[in-house]
Amino acid sequence: MTTLIEARHVTKIFGGGVFDRNATVALEDFSITVDSDRPSITAVVGESGSGKTTVARLLLGLVTPSRGQVLYQGQDVQTMAHADWRAFRRDVQVIFQDPYEVYNPFYRVDHVLTTPVSKFKLAATKAEARALIEDVLEAVGLRPEETLGRFPHQLSGGQRQRVMVARALLLRPRLILADEPVSMVDASLRASILGSLRKMNLERGISIIYITHDLATAYQISENIVVLYRGSVAEAGDVELVVKQPQHPYTQLLISSIPLASAERTWSGESASAPAIQATGATGCKFADRCPSATPPCLQALPPLYQTAPHRAVACYLYQSAPALATGEMVSVFTGQATLKKGISGQPGSPGEAQHAGV
Amino acid sequence: MGEGTTPPGPIPEAARPGKPAAALRYVRRNPSLVVGILLLLTLVLFVGIGHFVVDTSKSRPLSAPVLQPPSPEYPFGTDRQGRDLLAVMVAGTPLTLRIGFIAGLLGVGVGSILAFVSAYYRGAVDTVIRGIADIGLTVPGLLVLIIIAVSIKEGLTVDQMAIIVASLAWLNPTRTIRAQVLSLRERGYVEVARLSGMSGPEIIVKELMPNLLPYLAATLVNAVSNAILASIGLEVLGLGPIESPTLGMTLYWVNYNAALINGWWWWWTAPIVIILIVFLGLFFLTVGLDEIANPRLRRTV
Amino acid sequence: MKPDVLRVRGLQVYYHTPLGAVKAAEDISFSLKAEERLGLVGESGSGKSTLALAILRMIKPPGRIEAGEVWLDGQNVMTLSEEEMRQVRLARIAMIPQGSMNSLNPVMRIQAQIADALRDHGVRMTKRQVEERVRDLLQSVGLKPEVATMFPHELSGGMKQRACIAIAISLRPKVIIADEPTSALDVVVQKQVMETLARVQRALGASVILVGHDMGLVAQFVDRLGVMYAGKLVEVSPVRDVFTKPLHPYTTLLIATLPSLEQKGTFAGIPGLPPLLRDLPPGCAFHPRCPYAVDRCRTEVPHLMEGRPDSWAACHLLS
Numbered sequence: 016m017t018t019l020i021e022a023r024h025v026t027k028i029f030g031g032g033v034f035d036r037n038a039t040v041a042l043e044d045f046s047i048t049v050d051s052d053r054p055s056i057t058a059v060v061g062e063s064g065s066g067k068t069t070v071a072r073l074l075l076g077l078v079t080p081s082r083g084q085v086l087y088q089g090q091d092v093q094t095m096a097h098a099d100w101r102a103f104r105r106d107v108q109v110i111f112q113d114p115y116e117v118y119n120p121f122y123r124v125d126h127v128l129t130t131p132v133s134k135f136k137l138a139a140t141k142a143e144a145r146a147l148i149e150d151v152l153e154a155v156g157l158r159p160e161e162t163l164g165r166f167p168h169q170l171s172g173g174q175r176q177r178v179m180v181a182r183a184l185l186l187r188p189r190l191i192l193a194d195e196p197v198s199m200v201d202a203s204l205r206a207s208i209l210g211s212l213r214k215m216n217l218e219r220g221i222s223i224i225y226i227t228h229d230l231a232t233a234y235q236i237s238e239n240i241v242v243l244y245r246g247s248v249a250e251a252g253d254v255e256l257v258v259k260q261p262q263h264p265y266t267q268l269l270i271s272s273i274p275l276a277s278a279e280r281t282w283s284g285e286s287a288s289a290p291a292i293q294a295t296g297a298t299g300c301k302f303a304d305r306c307p308s309a310t311p312p313c314l315q316a317l318p319p320l321y322q323t324a325p326h327r328a329v330a331c332y333l334y335q336s337a338p339a340l341a342t343g344e345m346v347s348v349f350t351g352q353a354t355l356k357k358g359i360s361g362q363p364g365s366p367g368e369a370q371h372a373g374v
Numbered sequence: 375m376g377e378g379t380t381p382p383g384p385i386p387e388a389a390r391p392g393k394p395a396a397a398l399r400y401v402r403r404n405p406s407l408v409v410g411i412l413l414l415l416t417l418v419l420f421v422g423i424g425h426f427v428v429d430t431s432k433s434r435p436l437s438a439p440v441l442q443p444p445s446p447e448y449p450f451g452t453d454r455q456g457r458d459l460l461a462v463m464v465a466g467t468p469l470t471l472r473i474g475f476i477a478g479l480l481g482v483g484v485g486s487i488l489a490f491v492s493a494y495y496r497g498a499v500d501t502v503i504r505g506i507a508d509i510g511l512t513v514p515g516l517l518v519l520i521i522i523a524v525s526i527k528e529g530l531t532v533d534q535m536a537i538i539v540a541s542l543a544w545l546n547p548t549r550t551i552r553a554q555v556l557s558l559r560e561r562g563y564v565e566v567a568r569l570s571g572m573s574g575p576e577i578i579v580k581e582l583m584p585n586l587l588p589y590l591a592a593t594l595v596n597a598v599s600n601a602i603l604a605s606i607g608l609e610v611l612g613l614g615p616i617e618s619p620t621l622g623m624t625l626y627w628v629n630y631n632a633a634l635i636n637g638w639w640w641w642w643t644a645p646i647v648i649i650l651i652v653f654l655g656l657f658f659l660t661v662g663l664d665e666i667a668n669p670r671l672r673r674t675v
Numbered sequence: 676m677k678p679d680v681l682r683v684r685g686l687q688v689y690y691h692t693p694l695g696a697v698k699a700a701e702d703i704s705f706s707l708k709a710e711e712r713l714g715l716v717g718e719s720g721s722g723k724s725t726l727a728l729a730i731l732r733m734i735k736p737p738g739r740i741e742a743g744e745v746w747l748d749g750q751n752v753m754t755l756s757e758e759e760m761r762q763v764r765l766a767r768i769a770m771i772p773q774g775s776m777n778s779l780n781p782v783m784r785i786q787a788q789i790a791d792a793l794r795d796h797g798v799r800m801t802k803r804q805v806e807e808r809v810r811d812l813l814q815s816v817g818l819k820p821e822v823a824t825m826f827p828h829e830l831s832g833g834m835k836q837r838a839c840i841a842i843a844i845s846l847r848p849k850v851i852i853a854d855e856p857t858s859a860l861d862v863v864v865q866k867q868v869m870e871t872l873a874r875v876q877r878a879l880g881a882s883v884i885l886v887g888h889d890m891g892l893v894a895q896f897v898d899r900l901g902v903m904y905a906g907k908l909v910e911v912s913p914v915r916d917v918f919t920k921p922l923h924p925y926t927t928l929l930i931a932t933l934p935s936l937e938q939k940g941t942f943a944g945i946p947g948l949p950p951l952l953r954d955l956p957p958g959c960a961f962h963p964r965c966p967y968a969v970d971r972c973r974t975e976v977p978h979l980m981e982g983r984p985d986s987w988a989a990c991h992l993l994s
Binding site for chain 3: 062063171172173174201202203204205206207210228229230231232234235255258268269270272273274275276
């Protein structure tokens with residue numbers, strides 16, 4: 016099994032230096048692997064302060080890890096040769112959250128599409144370039160004649176975001192990092208954008224890392240999930256298991272707080288008390304101060320990930336009877352890998368029964 | 375999402391600078407710009423037509439009877455050295471303006487390059503450039519210019535004046551443009567450009583500069599205005615190009631010959647009126663351009 | 676049967692731009708009973724925030740309230756003078772505006788900000804009385820008394836929002852309008868803030884209008900739900916009925932866009948785009964995207980009709 020991209024024990028501290036007091040630990044001992052044999056969709060879910068945005072920037076090489084490494088096809092992103100780095104820049108593309116900010120208001124939207132074509136020499140002639148651009152626009156469900164030649168403010172947020180997805184496709188990437196791609200888009204337009212991403216995965220074999228705070232959309236389009244809490248992984252694994260039977264107390268709290276649109280009110284019971292502002296530098300499990308099941312050992316050291324089932328792992332001392340997951344084996348809890356080894360597992364929503372989320 | 379003042383839905387095109395029709399609509403809403411342009415246009419016409427109508431060789435001394443008050447033959451009168459003042463104004467105004475433009479252009483040109491490099495690359499380069507600019511700004515500019523002008527042994531030409539003034543004109547533009555670039559460089563589209571494979575200089579020229587054009591224009595007009603002021607200041611002190619009939623030199627002669635006390639009002643009225651028109655024109659132009667460049671409006675784009 | 680505490684009739688708000696009038700809200704009519712919670716959901720550009728501001732007469736030029744009445748306790752606030760309206764705001768109708776937690780004055784302590792609001796409305800209290808009132812208010816929103824002496828930047832997002840609720844209820848209004856009160860907050864904190872709002876509303880016996888784009892969130896809180904599209908109110912029904920028996924096609928499609936945690940592959944989008952508010956299509960604004968559109972929809976504008984007792988929708992299919 017070869018890995019496409021991997022974060023190994025990455026810790027990122029911002030604003031550090033001589034005075035630790037001002038340092039923020041954005042990510043602590045974070046590892047994730049995306050394998051290259053089978054394109055997957057992995058969701059990284061977390062709330063504000065969870066470090067999910069840092070994950071995106073790290074995997075793109077825009078930010079240097081304070082500790083640990085980010086490896087692309089086995090090579091450290093920070094030290095790779097220029098030719099490899101250029102290949103990395105092509106193979107890993109990103110879709111940002113804000114569909115307004117990513118456009119230079121001076122240019123028409125064509126600019127974000129023509130720039131990579133010329134910089135990466137994707138077409139030999141102008142006609143070829145035009146054909147390529149029209150092709151990717153149609154692939155995301157946009158009509159070139161209605162989109163090209165317009166200025167950003169003339170398109171809706173949803174259309175702008177879809178142009179960004181099209182842009183990501185131009186370079187035939189192997190991995191797309193989608194950082195909150197639909198949170199600033201209207202509800203009625205979200206499904207088609209997420210559907211495009213899923214289509215990319217199924218039809219073009221592109222792996223997706225979908226970073227979001229919205230557990231519901233994460234559940235809908237991904238197979239694997241990583242739940243982040245304040246810079247550390249709380250729980251990871253098959254999205255069906257994690258969402259239907261959450262094991263980590265934080266995941267349980269998260270799911271019970273999601274307002275579901277149904278006839279019944281499902282917000283149950285009283286909420287847990289809100290945490291006071293945390294001082295940094297606290298040791299132990301990050302959730303201990305809000306956790307109804309916290310015990311003294313929780314305050315001492317960060318719990319490792321325990322593999323409680325073939326397709327899931329939880330970082331909680333409640334499950335310490337299960338074997339601890341070795342690093343670099345994170346990918347083994349993701350269903351894709353399991354399917355390769357054991358054949359179709361028969362679990363609902365497994366990749367073998369490729370379901371389409373209503374494109 | 376509908377706040378109190380912003381209408382929901384796509385932004386009307388009129389608010390977007392850069393397209394010709396929209397620009398015209400803007401001008402109508404921007405009276406200062408129009409007034410400024412008109413004033414400057416008046417001067418240009420004055421000089422342009424003047425060069426055909428008036429014999430500019432009469433701007434040299436001993437071309438006309440001395441100290442004549444305005445008459446049909448000499449509409450602006452003459453001065454103590456026998457210069458036809460109308461010819462002096464027609465010949466001298468473009469000289470003064472030229473000093474201003476050259477110095478202003480050089481100042482903003484050099485200033486922008488330094489500002490873009492400094493703000494985009496940050497780090498040591500930024501520290502050095504910013505340090506020099508900050509130190510330079512604390513030194514009294516006029517003093518430096520006087521020292522430089524005095525040390526030039528031979529007679530000064532108009533272009534040399536321009537370069538002397540330009541030597542200090544880049545300081546302020548560097549700082550102000552740098553501040554603008556600093557905020558722009560954090561925008562999402564800069565990151566996208568980087569990820570699309572654009573290099574640093576490309577990003578500066580293609581992504582950042584177009585968005586700063588209105589601001590750069592306003593800064594340029596401001597720099598020109600300051601440069602003209604500085605050059606007139608030096609000239610009045612007698613440190614300018616003695617042979618040339620620039621506006622400032624005329625005022626020097628006015629002072630030297632005590633024209634005020636002697637009641638030769640026509641001698642100092644003409645240059646002062648023209649100087650007023652120059653500065654008012656540039657001022658209104660700056661205000662007009664400022665309105666275009668103002669971030670409050672930029673937000674609607 | 677509770678009496679109506681707020682009645683909106685034919686409210687119309689246009690924004691006048693050089694390119695034409697943007698019809699942000701058109702012919703909005705609804706009623707709010709005492710102690711009732713009404714939700715207004717819609718996507719961006721639907722007019723829901725405009726409506727909230729219009730009720731409080733806080734529309735600024737180039738927007739203008741073209742027509743309509745807003746009856747509060749038998750009095751049409753549209754006819755009041757500016758000074759009288761100022762007295763009505765906060766004391767009788769309070770608003771928690773969008774992003775209000777970011778509009779707290781960063782250099783004033785929370786206590787001072789609440790006291791300011793009280794003083795502005797002519798409430799005369801001694802310093803001690805003000806302190807006590809602030810403490811009570813903070814307690815009613817679940818904040819510790821220490822918060823009174825803190826600055827906004829010392830509070831978390833949820834705490835700031837609850838402080839804003841405290842300001843809104845300081846004069847015991849009869850109607851509270853909350854415009855996206857939890858939009859920037861995490862899911863867990865969101866729930867806490869909404870529960871606070873619910874508790875506060877029950878204690879005051881006030882009515883609430885909750886404006887938002889997150890249908891699931893709004894539905895958890897309200898008794899009746901109104902759906903807005905392109906500046907019009909297209910459906911108003913009891914919240915349960917909206918989900919089990921929606922009357923308007925847009926409502927049905929909107930519900931289908933909500934991703935569920937129950938089953939995969941269940942959410943879809945609505946094809947097409949919302950119309951430009953200054954260039955609305957003739958007839959029903961939704962007809963270009965409506966799967967059930969008939970000829971009548973293209974020419975005649977539908978008005979709210981009672982499809983079932985107490986369930987209203989603006990759709991020709993009802994008649």
